[in-house]
Amino acid sequence: MTATIRFRLNGKAVTLNTDPDRTLLWVLRTDLSLTGAKYGCGEGLCGACTVVLDGRAVRSCQVRLGTVQDKEVTTIEGLARNGKLHPLQEAFEEHGGFQCGYCTPGMILSAYAMLLANPHPTRAEVRSGMELNLCRCAAHQRILAAIEAVAGQKGGTDD
Amino acid sequence: MTDLSRINRRQFVALVGGGIVVVVSVSFADLWDALEQQGRQRGYPEDVNAYLHIAADGKVTLYSGKIEMGQGIMTSLTQMAAEELGVSLDAVRIVMGDTALCPWDMGTFGSLTTRMFGPAVRAAAARARLILTDLAAQRLGVARDALTVENGVVYLATDRSRHVSYGDLARGQKITHTVDRQAVLRSARQFAVMGRSPRRLDGVDKVTGAAEYAGDVRLPGMLYARVLHPPAHGATLTRVDTAAAGAMPGVTVVNQDGLVATLAADPELAEQALQVVKADFTLPPANVDTESIFDHLVRAGGTPNTADAAGDLAAARGQCAQTFETTYYNGYVAHAPIEPHTAVADAKDGKVTVWSSTQGPFSQQATIARELGMAPENVRVITPYVGGGFGGKVPGLQAVEAARLARITGKPVQVAWTRAEEFFYDTFRPAAVIKIASGVDAAGKLMLWDYQVYGAGARGSDVFYDVPNRSVRVYGEWGRAPDGMHPFAVGPWRAPAANSNRFAAEQHVDIMAAALRVDPLEFRLKNTKDPRMLGVLRAVADASRWTPAAAPRKTGKGRGLACGIDAGTYVAHVADVSVDRATGQITVERVVCAQDMGLVVNPDGARMQMEGCIAMGLGYALREEIHFEGGKILDRSFAGYRLPRFSWIPTIETVLVKNDDLAPQGGGEPAIINMGAVVANALFDATGVRMHRLPMTPERVLAEIKRL
Numbered sequence: 092m093t094a095t096i097r098f099r100l101n102g103k104a105v106t107l108n109t110d111p112d113r114t115l116l117w118v119l120r121t122d123l124s125l126t127g128a129k130y131g132c133g134e135g136l137c138g139a140c141t142v143v144l145d146g147r148a149v150r151s152c153q154v155r156l157g158t159v160q161d162k163e164v165t166t167i168e169g170l171a172r173n174g175k176l177h178p179l180q181e182a183f184e185e186h187g188g189f190q191c192g193y194c195t196p197g198m199i200l201s202a203y204a205m206l207l208a209n210p211h212p213t214r215a216e217v218r219s220g221m222e223l224n225l226c227r228c229a230a231h232q233r234i235l236a237a238i239e240a241v242a243g244q245k246g247g248t249d250d
Numbered sequence: 251m252t253d254l255s256r257i258n259r260r261q262f263v264a265l266v267g268g269g270i271v272v273v274v275s276v277s278f279a280d281l282w283d284a285l286e287q288q289g290r291q292r293g294y295p296e297d298v299n300a301y302l303h304i305a306a307d308g309k310v311t312l313y314s315g316k317i318e319m320g321q322g323i324m325t326s327l328t329q330m331a332a333e334e335l336g337v338s339l340d341a342v343r344i345v346m347g348d349t350a351l352c353p354w355d356m357g358t359f360g361s362l363t364t365r366m367f368g369p370a371v372r373a374a375a376a377r378a379r380l381i382l383t384d385l386a387a388q389r390l391g392v393a394r395d396a397l398t399v400e401n402g403v404v405y406l407a408t409d410r411s412r413h414v415s416y417g418d419l420a421r422g423q424k425i426t427h428t429v430d431r432q433a434v435l436r437s438a439r440q441f442a443v444m445g446r447s448p449r450r451l452d453g454v455d456k457v458t459g460a461a462e463y464a465g466d467v468r469l470p471g472m473l474y475a476r477v478l479h480p481p482a483h484g485a486t487l488t489r490v491d492t493a494a495a496g497a498m499p500g501v502t503v504v505n506q507d508g509l510v511a512t513l514a515a516d517p518e519l520a521e522q523a524l525q526v527v528k529a530d531f532t533l534p535p536a537n538v539d540t541e542s543i544f545d546h547l548v549r550a551g552g553t554p555n556t557a558d559a560a561g562d563l564a565a566a567r568g569q570c571a572q573t574f575e576t577t578y579y580n581g582y583v584a585h586a587p588i589e590p591h592t593a594v595a596d597a598k599d600g601k602v603t604v605w606s607s608t609q610g611p612f613s614q615q616a617t618i619a620r621e622l623g624m625a626p627e628n629v630r631v632i633t634p635y636v637g638g639g640f641g642g643k644v645p646g647l648q649a650v651e652a653a654r655l656a657r658i659t660g661k662p663v664q665v666a667w668t669r670a671e672e673f674f675y676d677t678f679r680p681a682a683v684i685k686i687a688s689g690v691d692a693a694g695k696l697m698l699w700d701y702q703v704y705g706a707g708a709r710g711s712d713v714f715y716d717v718p719n720r721s722v723r724v725y726g727e728w729g730r731a732p733d734g735m736h737p738f739a740v741g742p743w744r745a746p747a748a749n750s751n752r753f754a755a756e757q758h759v760d761i762m763a764a765a766l767r768v769d770p771l772e773f774r775l776k777n778t779k780d781p782r783m784l785g786v787l788r789a790v791a792d793a794s795r796w797t798p799a800a801a802p803r804k805t806g807k808g809r810g811l812a813c814g815i816d817a818g819t820y821v822a823h824v825a826d827v828s829v830d831r832a833t834g835q836i837t838v839e840r841v842v843c844a845q846d847m848g849l850v851v852n853p854d855g856a857r858m859q860m861e862g863c864i865a866m867g868l869g870y871a872l873r874e875e876i877h878f879e880g881g882k883i884l885d886r887s888f889a890g891y892r893l894p895r896f897s898w899i900p901t902i903e904t905v906l907v908k909n910d911d912l913a914p915q916g917g918g919e920p921a922i923i924n925m926g927a928v929v930a931n932a933l934f935d936a937t938g939v940r941m942h943r944l945p946m947t948p949e950r951v952l953a954e955i956k957r958l
Contacts, residue, residue: 113516113518114518117516117517117518120466121515121516121517124468125459126459126462126463126465126466126468127458127459127460128459129463129465129588129589129637130465130590130666131588131589131590131669132669132887132888133668133669134669134887134888134889136887136888136889137588137669137888139588166459167458167459168458168459170458171458176454176457176458180457180458181457183453183457184449184450184453184454184456184457185449187449187450187453187854187858189320189453189456189457190320190321190322190638190858190862191319191320191587191588191589191635191636191637191638192320192452192455192456192461192635192637193463193587193588193589193635193637193638194588195456195457196459199457217896218896218897218899219896219897221896222895222896222897223895224896225588225888225893225895226588227586227587227588227638227640227866227893228320228638228862228866229861229862229863229864229865229866229894230858230861230862231865231894231895231896231899232861232865232899232902233858233861234896235896235899
């Protein structure tokens with residue numbers, strides 16, 4: 092079954108003629124060549140595939156393409172603006188909030204959506220907000236430091 | 251050793267064009283001995299270890315067969331080259347893990363990069379600096395001693411208006427130089443690039459999503475493959491029917507020599523096609539499982555290797571004031587990198603190129619060549635960023651699958667294992683049984699240490715306490731275990747064997763201190779004279795504000811201490827925990843770790859590894875365990891196999907004990923080795939409960955609390 096799916100991706104309009112039952116993760120990674128969202132488990136349990144859908148962090152491996160019709164999708168590739176890193180990207184880099192980097196796009200986008208909803212979270216709120224994202228290299232302490240640095244400054248949005 | 255696949259010096263020089271090439275061939279006799287002690291059978295080349303190229307445009311490139319999987323060596327190796335060469339960090343580019351460009355390397359594991367490859371990099375760069383300075387001396391008509399180097403420019407020290415850049419010096423040159431002995435290296439006091447913590451060179455790529463991993467490689471016409479895998483290790487395929495899959499539009503089916511796969515331009519279509527493949531397997535009987543494995547390991551262990559022996563055990567037993575006997579158990583754990591094993595292969599004109607998530611590009615090249623019946627020089631393995639390895643990405647079956655499928659279909663093929671496949675094909679950390687009998691004299695001095703380890707291996711079993719009568723016997727070390735010892739493949743897992751050995755040994759030391767009503771720190775200080783061990787013990791005591799007291803205090807909160815040696819590095823931990831007596835839940839509140847790793851190339855990078863070791867180590871200490879029935883793996887998802895999460899993460903404090911006179915030692919693994927013991931010892935202090943088996947799940951802890 093083929094349908095026409097229109098949505099905004101990183102601020103630009105996208106139109107695809109394809110099966111709406113396909114998974115957003117694989118459409119991003121194959122048809123749209125945006126490989127920042129990673130496959131980690133395919134079950135929504137690790138967070139490596141996280142993207143932002145209308146301001147909320149979603150597991151793109153669990154999202155059917157048809158459900159993003161007319162919505163706004165932000166991937167890690169769309170976070171930097173005019174060649175300038177987003178404050179969260181800056182902070183992750185500065186604090187060393189990554190090691191192998193594979194979970195990093197999902198971490199940053201989960202933090203981004205969390206700060207959109209709650210610009211000045213407590214440490215406990217940051218922990219619980221990030222709880223479902225897995226980092227096997229165990230860079231947790233520095234990821235927390237990076238997010239808190241941004242939350243302390245300006246709530247993490249540049250919009 | 252002979253390795254036909256290794257690029258030779260002449261080919262390399264032709265490849266990079268003109269300029270200056272420095273090839274290092276250094277002998278690492280002492281490190282070779284250290285490797286043998288760790289039980290490694292594989293060789294390290296003693297001829298060529300590093301290439302450094304200064305191009306005619308002045309660009310410096312370091313070629314290394316090592317790979318970047320998060321440990322930060324892209325940055326620290328570049329720091330070493332920049333330091334010795336006398337240029338800034340951003341003047342050096344590094345090419346890693348490409349078998350067509352880089353010198354042969356045995357693989358990235360064992361916390362060996364800085365220890366073994368580091369000296370080669372520094373020697374190459376130091377020699378290049380000498381060559382360039384000599385060229386400058388000729389050019390300027392002065393003696394070499396009159397010159398200084400700053401940021402890639404050679405100056406006459408007395409007249410800085412007279413200078414010449416490395417690029418000017420390299421232009422038009424075709425110099426190849428082999429360093430055959432250790433060059434004179436800069437000392438820690440001279441360092442401008444080493445000993446500092448610049449931002450990681452992989453940072454911007456990783457926070458922007460630009461970092462390329464094997465699964466991100468896109469080739470025209472590439473197909474995604476799903477491979478039919480058995481439901482249990484040891485299973486045999488008896489019947490397969492691919493007709494329904496083959497009838498799906500856009501699907502290619504391969505069924506050749508036991509390799510059954512569905513391929514499509516869309517990975518989800520390939521998966522749907524695999525779902526309709528009908529296959530029957532016969533399963534071998536499951537004669538061992540998660541609970542019965544320990545008796546099995548002892549039965550199957552065979553003849554031991556004796557790692558250490560001194561004194562007279564039988565006589566010592568009679569002389570001890572108190573003796574202690576305990577058996578410790580540890581289950582199988584998974585590596586579980588967030589990036590599953592992935593490879594993209596392209597076969598054309600009798601050659602195969604494979605982009606692979608691997609810790610061993612050269613061993614993978616050899617494996618692919620062997621499995622495909624090709625000459626190694628016709629197989630090129632390129633290693634993009636690797637999404638975590640921890641010892642699990644050495645064998646590389648997925649790359650063999652991709653290469654075979656690419657050759658069969660004539661198209662580029664990606665094989666990316668699913669999470670369930672990743673758990674199934676993991677080379678698990680082996681389960682272990684450790685039996686210890688020990689004794690002390692009336693003064694509390696260790697007299698006896700009789701240590702037997704089954705399944706794990708020797709690493710981490712070193713007796714650094716002063717014990718006159720001792721024996722360490724190792725049964726079935728991983729990599730050379732008797733057939734049938736383990737029901738599936740096992741392999742190295744971050745600090746192989748050491749996690750099991752320290753869990754047992756450091757708890758056992760604590761048991762003796764508690765029986766004597768002696769402070770656990772005092773007991774350790776009293777029983778070793780090793781200055782580096784005394785140094786890390788005192789450092790961790792200071793940093794954690796340790797106050798002397800015998801355990802257990804049984805207040806519901808406790809602190810533990812543990813220490814050990816790994817990869818040439820000394821490490822001691824203190825952990826503070828609280829225990830919920832109603833649920834058995836252990837909360838680790840703070841971990842302080844002191845580490846003596848010799849000269850530190852990148853202090854922040856070293857601390858990142860320590861923090862990662864500590865937080866990752868909480869997993870095997872508290873939760874991680876593979877459940878199985880024979881060759882059937884029951885935990886194949888993150889739902890059942892629980893990794894450390896943000897809510898687990900304690901306050902982590904790291905201390906680097908200064909020891910600049912010692913060459914850099916290992917950093918990727920040492921700080922994980924004590925995590926089982928330090929938490930177990932803190933649990934004991936909090937509750938009086940001793941846990942002899944890992945992981946210390948709430949259920950197991952609660953059962954022991956109820957038995958008190």
